[in-house]
Amino acid sequence: xxxxxxxxxxxxxxxxxxxxxxxxxxxxxxxxxxxxxxxxxxxxxxxxxxxxxxxxxxxxxxxxxxxxxxxxxxxxxxxxxxxxxxxxxxxxxxxxxxxxxxxxxxxxxxxxxxxxxxxxxxxxxxxxxxxxxxxxxxxxxxxxxxxxxxxxxxxxxxxxxxxxxxxxxxxxxxxxxxxxxxxxxxxxxxxxxxxxxxxxxxxxxxxxxxxxxxxxxxxxxxxxxxxxxxxxxxxxxxxxxxxxxxxxxxxxxxxxxxxxxxxxxxxxxxxxxxxxxxxxxxxxxxxxxxxxxxxxxxxxxxxxxxxxxxxxxxxxxxxxxxxxxxxxxxxxxxxxxxxxxxxxxxxxxxxxxxxxxxxxxxxxxxxxxxxxxxxxxxxxxxxxxxxxxxxxxxxxxxxxxxxxxxxxxxxxxxxxxxxxxxxxxxxxxxxxxxxxxxxxxxxxxxxxxxxxxxxxxxxxxxxxxxxxxxxxxxxxxxxxxxxxxxxxxxxxxxxxx
Amino acid sequence: xxxxxxxxxxxxxxxxxxxxxxxxxxxxxxxxxxxxxxxxxxxxxxxxxxxxx
Numbered sequence: 099x100x101x102x103x104x105x106x107x108x109x110x111x112x113x114x115x116x117x118x119x120x121x122x123x124x125x126x127x128x129x130x131x132x133x134x135x136x137x138x139x140x141x142x143x144x145x146x147x148x149x150x151x152x153x154x155x156x157x158x159x160x161x162x163x164x165x166x167x168x169x170x171x172x173x174x175x176x177x178x179x180x181x182x183x184x185x186x187x188x189x190x191x192x193x194x195x196x197x198x199x200x201x202x203x204x205x206x207x208x209x210x211x212x213x214x215x216x217x218x219x220x221x222x223x224x225x226x227x228x229x230x231x232x233x234x235x236x237x238x239x240x241x242x243x244x245x246x247x248x249x250x251x252x253x254x255x256x257x258x259x260x261x262x263x264x265x266x267x268x269x270x271x272x273x274x275x276x277x278x279x280x281x282x283x284x285x286x287x288x289x290x291x292x293x294x295x296x297x298x299x300x301x302x303x304x305x306x307x308x309x310x311x312x313x314x315x316x317x318x319x320x321x322x323x324x325x326x327x328x329x330x331x332x333x334x335x336x337x338x339x340x341x342x343x344x345x346x347x348x349x350x351x352x353x354x355x356x357x358x359x360x361x362x363x364x365x366x367x368x369x370x371x372x373x374x375x376x377x378x379x380x381x382x383x384x385x386x387x388x389x390x391x392x393x394x395x396x397x398x399x400x401x402x403x404x405x406x407x408x409x410x411x412x413x414x415x416x417x418x419x420x421x422x423x424x425x426x427x428x429x430x431x432x433x434x435x436x437x438x439x440x441x442x443x444x445x446x447x448x449x450x451x452x453x454x455x456x457x458x459x460x461x462x463x464x465x466x467x468x469x470x471x472x473x474x475x476x477x478x479x480x481x482x483x484x485x486x487x488x489x490x491x492x493x494x495x496x497x498x499x500x501x502x503x504x505x506x507x508x509x510x511x512x513x514x515x516x517x518x519x520x521x522x523x524x525x526x527x528x529x530x531x532x533x534x535x536x537x538x539x540x541x542x543x544x545x546x547x548x549x550x551x552x553x554x555x556x557x558x559x560x561x562x563x564x565x566x567x568x569x570x571x572x573x574x575x576x577x578x579x580x581x582x583x584x585x586x587x588x589x590x591x592x593x594x595x
Numbered sequence: 596x597x598x599x600x601x602x603x604x605x606x607x608x609x610x611x612x613x614x615x616x617x618x619x620x621x622x623x624x625x626x627x628x629x630x631x632x633x634x635x636x637x638x639x640x641x642x643x644x645x646x647x648x
Contacts, residue, residue, distance in 0.1 A: 252644070253644045256643075256644050260637070260639075264629055267625050267628055267629030267632065268629040268630070270625060271625035271626045274618075283609070284610060285612055286609075315605055316605075319602050416621060420621075421615065558602045558603025558605075559603075562602070581633075584633075
C-alpha cells in the first residue's frame with residue numbers, strides 16, 4: 099500500500115494506494131451529510147415532510163452512488179484507448195456515464211416491483227428538483243466554457259432559440275390536428291396532449307390545461323404517460339445518437355433537448371449522449387472537449403421551458419377570444435411570470451457570474467496565446483535551421499532563439515494573473531461538477547422510481563398511448579432531428595488542447 | 596384512492612366535438628408561421644452566426 103501525496107500517474111493498474119488526507123469513505127460520508135443538510139433545507143422550503151425526505155434521500159443517495167460506482171467498472175466503462183492501461187482485452191466502452199443507466203434501471207425496478215419501498219422514498223423522489231439543481235450548478239461550468247469559446251457558446255444559444263420556435267409552432271399544430279381529426283379527442287384532451295407530447299411534457303401539459311381550463315385529471319393523465327415515455331426515449335435515443343450522429347455531436351445534443359419530453363430526461367439524455375459520442379470519437383482519434391453536447395441539450399430544453407408561459411398565455415387568449423370562453427376564464431399576462439421556470443434565474447446567475455469573472459482573463463490570454471504559438475513555431479524553425487547551418491552562423495541563430503525564448507517568457511509573465519484566474523475558476527467548477535454529477539445520478543434513479551409502467555396496463559390507456567406513440571415516434575423525433583440538423587450541423591465542440 | 600377518476604371512464608365520457616374552422620385556422624397559421632420562420636431563422640443563423648454552415 100502506497101501513500102500518495104498528489105498525482106497517481108506513476109501507479110500501475112492493480113497498485114493499491116491511499117491518497118494522503120481524507121479517505122474515500124470519509125469523503126463520501128461527508129458529501130452525503132453536506133448534501134443531506136442542503137437538500138433538507140430545500141425540502142423544508144418546498145413544504146415537504148423533512149423527516150420522511152431525509153430518510154428517502156439517504157436511500158436514494160447510497161443506491162445512486164452504488165450505481166454510479168458500478169458504472170465505472172472497467173469492463174463496462176473503459177474506452178478503447180484505455181484497455182491497455184487497465185490490462186483488459188475488451189470493454190463495452192459505455193464510459194462511466196453508464197452509471198446513469200444503472201441508476202435508471204435500479205429506479206425502475208424499485209418503482210415497479212417494490213411498491214412499499216417506492217412509497218417510502220416518495221417524499222424524496224423528486225427528479226425535477228434534482229435536475230434543476232444540477233442545471234444551476236452546471237451554469238457555472240458553462241459560463242466558464244462560454245468565456246473560453248464565446249463565439250461557439252453564442253452560436254449554440256441562438257441556434258437553440260431558432261430550434262425551439264420551430265418545435266412550438268410545428269410540433270404543436272400537427273399533434274393537435276392529429277389528436278382531433280384522427281383520434282377524435284375533444285379540445286379539453288387534445289390541447290394538453292399536444293403540449294405534453296410536443297413541447298415539454300409535464301409542465302406544458304399542466305400549463306395548457308390551466309390555460310384552456312381543462313379539468314385537472316386531463317394534464318395528470320397526460321403527464322403520467324409523458325414520464326413513462328421519457329424513460330423509453332432515454333434508453334434508446336442516446337445510443338441511436340452515438341451510432342448515427344457521432345460525427346455531429348451538437349446535432350445529437352439539440353436532438354435530445356427537442357425529442358425527450360421532461361427536463362430531467364432531456365438533460366440527462368444529453369449527458370449520456372455526450373459521453374457516448376465523445377468515446378466513439380476517441381476511437382478514431384478525435385478528442386472533443388466534454389460537456390458541449392450536454393450544454394446544447396440543456397440550452398434547447400431551457401429555451402423550451404422559458405416559452406411555456408408565453409405559449410400558455412397565447413393559448414388562453416386564443417381559446418377565450420376565438421374558441422370557447424369558460425366562466426372565469428381570462429388570459430392574464432401575469433401568468434407568463436407564474437409559469438416561468440424560476441430555476442432558469444439560478445442558471446443564468448451562475449452562468450453570468452463565471453462569464454463576467456473569466457471574460458477579462460480569457461480576452462487577455464487569447465491574443466497572447468496566439469503570439470506565443472507563432473513564436474514557438476518561429477523558434478522551432480530556427481532550431482531546425484541551426485542544426486543544418488554551418489558553424490559560423492550558429493552564434494547568430496542561437497541569439498535569435500534566445501531572443502525568442504526571452505520574449506515568450508515575458509509574454510507568459512504578462513498573462514500569469516489571468517491564467518491564475520482561469521485556473522481557479524476551473525478548480526471551482528470541477529469541484530462543483532462532483533455535485534452536479536451526483537444530482538444527475540439522483541435524477542436518473544428517481545425518474546425510474548416515479549415511472550409507473552403499470553399505467554400502461556390501465557384500462558382505456560390504449561387510445562391515449564397510440565396517439566402518443568404515433569406522434570412521438572412517427573413525427574416528433576424525426577422533425578426534431580431535422581430541425582437539430584438544420585441549425586446545428588457542422589457546429590463542432592472545441593478539441594481538447 | 597376509491598374516488599380517483601378512472602381514465603377509461605373519463606375517456607368514455609368524452610363527447611365528440613367536430614373540428615371547428617377556427618381550430619383549422621389556428622393550425623394553419625401555426626404551421627405557416629413555423630415554416631416561414633424556419634426559412635428566415637435558417638438564413639439569419641447562416642448569415643450572422645455562420646459557424647457550421
